[in-house]
Amino acid sequence: MKPVLQSPExxxxxxxxxxxxxxxxxxxxxxxxxxxMHVCHALNALAGTxxxxxxxxxxxAAADGLLEGLDAGIAEGFLRYLVSRGVLERQGGDxxxxxxxxxxxxxxxxxxxxxxxxAYGPVTTRIGDLLTGRASYGSxxxxxxxxLGLHCATLFSFFHTPVVVEAMRGRGARRILDIGCGGGQLVxxxxxxxxxxxxxxxxxxxxxxTVARELARRQGVADRVEFVVxxxxxxxxxxxxxxxxxxxxxxxxxxxxxxxGEQAVVDLLNEYAELFPHQRILLVGEPELRYDGxxxxxDFFLVHVLSGQGLPRARGEWFxxxxxxxxxxxxxxxxxxxxxxxxxxxxxxxPGR
Numbered sequence: 383m384k385p386v387l388q389s390p391e392x393x394x395x396x397x398x399x400x401x402x403x404x405x406x407x408x409x410x411x412x413x414x415x416x417x418x419m420h421v422c423h424a425l426n427a428l429a430g431t432x433x434x435x436x437x438x439x440x441x442x443a444a445a446d447g448l449l450e451g452l453d454a455g456i457a458e459g460f461l462r463y464l465v466s467r468g469v470l471e472r473q474g475g476d477x478x479x480x481x482x483x484x485x486x487x488x489x490x491x492x493x494x495x496x497x498x499x500x501a502y503g504p505v506t507t508r509i510g511d512l513l514t515g516r517a518s519y520g521s522x523x524x525x526x527x528x529x530l531g532l533h534c535a536t537l538f539s540f541f542h543t544p545v546v547v548e549a550m551r552g553r554g555a556r557r558i559l560d561i562g563c564g565g566g567q568l569v570x571x572x573x574x575x576x577x578x579x580x581x582x583x584x585x586x587x588x589x590x591x592t593v594a595r596e597l598a599r600r601q602g603v604a605d606r607v608e609f610v611v612x613x614x615x616x617x618x619x620x621x622x623x624x625x626x627x628x629x630x631x632x633x634x635x636x637x638x639x640x641x642x643g644e645q646a647v648v649d650l651l652n653e654y655a656e657l658f659p660h661q662r663i664l665l666v667g668e669p670e671l672r673y674d675g676x677x678x679x680x681d682f683f684l685v686h687v688l689s690g691q692g693l694p695r696a697r698g699e700w701f702x703x704x705x706x707x708x709x710x711x712x713x714x715x716x717x718x719x720x721x722x723x724x725x726x727x728x729x730x731x732x733p734g735r
């Protein structure tokens with residue numbers, strides 16, 4: 383006869399101080415914040431490894447090669463975590479994205495995530511060092527410019543390129559110059575959307591120009607676009623081909639020049655006007671920062687503060703800058719429900735100036 387197993391006595395030890403401490407923690411919202419932080423890092427890792435593509439397109443099961451090239455023990459636990467967070471579900475041996483998982487891993491969602499976790503993660507994880515002076519931005523700490531350009535290109539192409547094309551078409555520009563073009567996405571997209579348009583992209587980073595030229599080649603518009611190296615803030619030194627443009631656009635760059643003071647931005651606008659007297663349009667696209675928690679505005683503000691960039695400005699503040707220049711703002715194009723929220727200022731030479 384088998385002996386009857388006795389269950390051990392369970393003693394729960396509680397006291398008022400302990401209960402209040404735990405209640406304070408749970409009511410603070412920190413448990414959800416911690417979970418959100420880990421989900422963000424997990425999603426970034428999911429997209430940065432072969433797992434996301436395999437779950438979308440196969441193989442979806444470990445037995446079929448889902449974990450090939452990965453640490454199997456960590457990967458299995460990682461996938462189980464994503465199931466518990468509702469990002470994945472299991473059907474037999476297959477891992478599938480849930481509806482939530484599909485939304486979290488859309489191109490737009492991953493690009494927004496990539497900006498804050500991938501590009502600015504190296505900065506936000508060093509806030510304490512930056513605050514105390516143990517580290518300085520630009521020498522000890524820096525954003526990942528490659529990831530920033532990649533993810534911003536995705537967001538801009540999805541949300542804002544149609545606005546730029548419409549604004550240029552409305553003013554009759556046929557050859558656009560994208561000042562600070564990065565990887566060339568805007569110029570290439572614009573030429574794909576408007577077969578009569580040609581373009582020039584200018585960027586200070588030779589590696590970005592190489593990427594842009596390759597993009598144009600892959601998209602079949604290399605015969606209609608050219609990319610050159612140059613400093614957006616030194617237009618007098620640009621290659622001669624830039625001056626062929628009859629439409630200029632400068633996207634999310636001018637606000638960085640505010641670090642040299644407002645007059646520096648005014649002077650730069652005047653220089654653009656002087657060097658391109660026959661321009662049909664100068665389209666300035668700028669993030670519209672508001673100091674609230676909508677659409678990650680406070681996060682957008684934080685990364686600019688930490689990285690020492692000139693802060694983006696609200697719409698009304700830009701109007702006062704334009705008023706001091708030799709250019710006038712004739713209209714403003716906006717794109718509600720887009721990220722980042724942008725205003726596109728349509729500038730032309732001011733009569734009599």
